Amino acid sequence: MDQIFQAPRIIELTSTDSTNNYAANLLKQGKEAEGTAILSYYQTKGRGQRGAYWESAKGQNLTFSIILYPNFIPLKNQFTLHKIVAVSIVDFLQEQTRSKVRIKWPNDILVNQHKVSGVLIENSLSNNIIEHSIIGIGLNLNQRNFENPKATSLRAITGNRFDILSTCREICSRILRNYYMLNQNGSENIDASYLNLLFGLGEERLYRYRGEEIYAKIKGLNEAGKLILTDDKSNLIQCDLREIEFIY
Ligand code: BTN
Numbered sequence: 001m002d003q004i005f006q007a008p009r010i011i012e013l014t015s016t017d018s019t020n021n022y023a024a025n026l027l028k029q030g031k032e033a034e035g036t037a038i039l040s041y042y043q044t045k046g047r048g049q050r051g052a053y054w055e056s057a058k059g060q061n062l063t064f065s066i067i068l069y070p071n072f073i074p075l076k077n078q079f080t081l082h083k084i085v086a087v088s089i090v091d092f093l094q095e096q097t098r099s100k101v102r103i104k105w106p107n108d109i110l111v112n113q114h115k116v117s118g119v120l121i122e123n124s125l126s127n128n129i130i131e132h133s134i135i136g137i138g139l140n141l142n143q144r145n146f147e148n149p150k151a152t153s154l155r156a157i158t159g160n161r162f163d164i165l166s167t168c169r170e171i172c173s174r175i176l177r178n179y180y181m182l183n184q185n186g187s188e189n190i191d192a193s194y195l196n197l198l199f200g201l202g203e204e205r206l207y208r209y210r211g212e213e214i215y216a217k218i219k220g221l222n223e224a225g226k227l228i229l230t231d232d233k234s235n236l237i238q239c240d241l242r243e244i245e246f247i248y
Pocket of ligand 1: 138
């Protein structure tokens with residue numbers, strides 16, 4: 001664990017189907033050092049949540065995956081990894097922009113309500129522990145136009161160009177630092193930071209829940225990371241990603 005404080009090891013690729021797939025293949029061949037990152041300047045089949053495609057123009061944005069062995073995190077708390085990653089990305093973005101950065105549960109990162117980053121975490125479980133975790137991150141840096149009108153990039157927000165490799169190093173270091181702190185001190189701080197950054201917390205907003213539009217307020221998360229809301233009739237709702245859609 002202590003060795004993760006060394007400069008992150010980054011494997012750079014010109015092109016691959018998906019850095020998450022590349023990391024999974026590496027792990028099939030043997031163990032990689034914890035904290036190893038795979039960065040590709042282009043993905044031919046970048047994957048998003050719920051089977052979606054991750055849109056990212058060639059050579060414009062940061063698309064990478066980090067390998068971790070979080071066997072100290074109890075299975076029931078796997079969501080803590082999502083929190084570490086989201087909070088680390090937000091920290092970086094808050095330094096780079098003077099805008100409002102929020103986490104749209106579970107781990108979309110929004111700047112001024114536009115998505116600038118998305119995370120796809122793939123855990124391999126065995127004997128009731130997380131054997132390895134592949135943390136895939138897409139962060140839009142320099143791309144100017146997106147098919148999705150709700151997407152944006154750091155360049156669109158700040159007007160500046162961002163270097164892909166140094167941004168990768170910066171984000172990896174933050175994730176590894178927070179991961180180390182979690183291991184040393186437990187999750188209290190990261191839980192609080194995540195909640196504090198949650199988009200829509202305590203606000204009455206419109207959602208599509210199990211196919212129906214409802215007004216509800218986010219109250220927080222349960223231990224497993226499910227979203228807890230109350231609707232306008234004070235009914236308590238606990239849901240996972242497939243059940244709810246934010247309308248904003
Ligand atoms: C989402 O918001 O839907 C998650 C997007 C995750 C995209 C990243 S890009 C690097 C890594 N490789 C992939 O194929 N997906 C993740």
